Amino acid sequence: MGPSTAQKLIEAGYTTIESIAVATPHELSAATNLPLPTVQKIIEAAREALDIKFKTALELKRERFKAKKITTSSKSLDELLGGGVETRTITEFFGEYGTGKTQVCHQLSVNVQLPEDRGGLAAKAVYIDTEGTFRWERIDQMARAVGLDPDKAMENIFWIRAINSHHQMAVVEKLFDMLAKDNIKLVVVDSLTGHFRAEFPGRESLALRQQLLNRHLHQLMRLAEIYDAAVVVTNQVMARPDVFFGDPTAAVGGHVVGHAPGIRVQLRKSRGNKRIAKVVDAPHIPEGETVFAITEYGVRDAEQ
Ligand code: GTP
Numbered sequence: 177m178g179p180s181t182a183q184k185l186i187e188a189g190y191t192t193i194e195s196i197a198v199a200t201p202h203e204l205s206a207a208t209n210l211p212l213p214t215v216q217k218i219i220e221a222a223r224e225a226l227d228i229k230f231k232t233a234l235e236l237k238r239e240r241f242k243a244k245k246i247t248t249s250s251k252s253l254d255e256l257l258g259g260g261v262e263t264r265t266i267t268e269f270f271g272e273y274g275t276g277k278t279q280v281c282h283q284l285s286v287n288v289q290l291p292e293d294r295g296g297l298a299a300k301a302v303y304i305d306t307e308g309t310f311r312w313e314r315i316d317q318m319a320r321a322v323g324l325d326p327d328k329a330m331e332n333i334f335w336i337r338a339i340n341s342h343h344q345m346a347v348v349e350k351l352f353d354m355l356a357k358d359n360i361k362l363v364v365v366d367s368l369t370g371h372f373r374a375e376f377p378g379r380e381s382l383a384l385r386q387q388l389l390n391r392h393l394h395q396l397m398r399l400a401e402i403y404d405a406a407v408v409v410t411n412q413v414m415a416r417p418d419v420f421f422g423d424p425t426a427a428v429g430g431h432v433v434g435h436a437p438g439i440r441v442q443l444r445k446s447r448g449n450k451r452i453a454k455v456v457d458a459p460h461i462p463e464g465e466t467v468f469a470i471t472e473y474g475v476r477d478a479e480q
């Protein structure tokens with residue numbers, strides 16, 4: 177392809193062969209203003225260029241065991257997650273406002289810094305804050321509570337405010353350089369979906385929103401796999417009082433991240449500072465639920 181075509185692809189955020197190979201012709205054409213037959217050829221070329229390679233089941237097993245875990249500071253929540261939040265995958269915490277999604281993200285940003293024998297990865301975190309709810313004061317408290325120097329703990333968290341969905345996606349592109357250079361093993365996106373919902377409201381923009389989110393998730397998944405990092409995203413899901421059957425918190429705007437790889441954890445409020453966590457649609461850990469608490473020290477087991 178010519179340089180102007182390449183430029184159009186890059187400007188539309190398609191900077192890798194993989195991102196082009198997994199795009200649909202209509203999506204790519206809409207994003208780049210290139211005619212459909214052209215983008216069809218580009219997509220075919222990208223798919224050919226990608227090395228399609230089988231893995232054995234044993235290789236898959238070994239990869240699975242290479243995944244590392246970050247503790248949440250709650251034994252019961254760690255157990256529910258199969259030992260903690262895993263690297264090489266995306267973990268989504270979803271639930272209504274105030275269910276503790278942001279608190280869990282803060283706690284993990286501190287805990288990733290702990291040594292491995294204490295449930296950390298002796299590494300740093302990136303916190304992509306889309307709603308302006310990151311609080312360094314809370315990091316200070318949580319760090320002290322686990323015995324880390326609070327200033328050092330804060331120095332090991334790279335915070336950025338993503339101002340819109342476009343910026344949010346651009347930030348993730350940048351992370352490919354950053355993770356290669358720095359010892360970052362946790363990437364938080366809090367919230368994953370807020371900007372996308374606000375910018376693409378209504379049924380008519382649902383398809384476009386979904387395409388962009390899919391591309392964003394695909395990039396996050398690549399980050400997780402290439403750099404052996406944990407990616408943790410949040411997704412506010414509003415209750416629907418008009419839904420009487422099934423799960424009333426399931427659906428506003430659809431299950432945006434339902435089909436992405438990874439683990440989905442639903443959070444619900446319980447009494448006082450207690451919260452219920454439930455694993456849903458996890459490919460390799462059993463579905464189940466547990467109770468934890470949000471205390472002044474951070475995420476902890478609930479007192480019996
Ligand atoms: P949205 O972002 O609005 O969707 O909510 P969220 O799920 O991110 O909720 P968040 O993690 O902000 O949880 C808020 C809850 O955590 C509050 O209702 C408090 O109960 C608790 N919390 C937040 N900060 C503190 C704190 O400093 N001390 C204590 N003890 N609890 C806190």
Ligand code: MG
Pocket residue numbers: 277278279309366
């Ligand atoms: Mg929040």
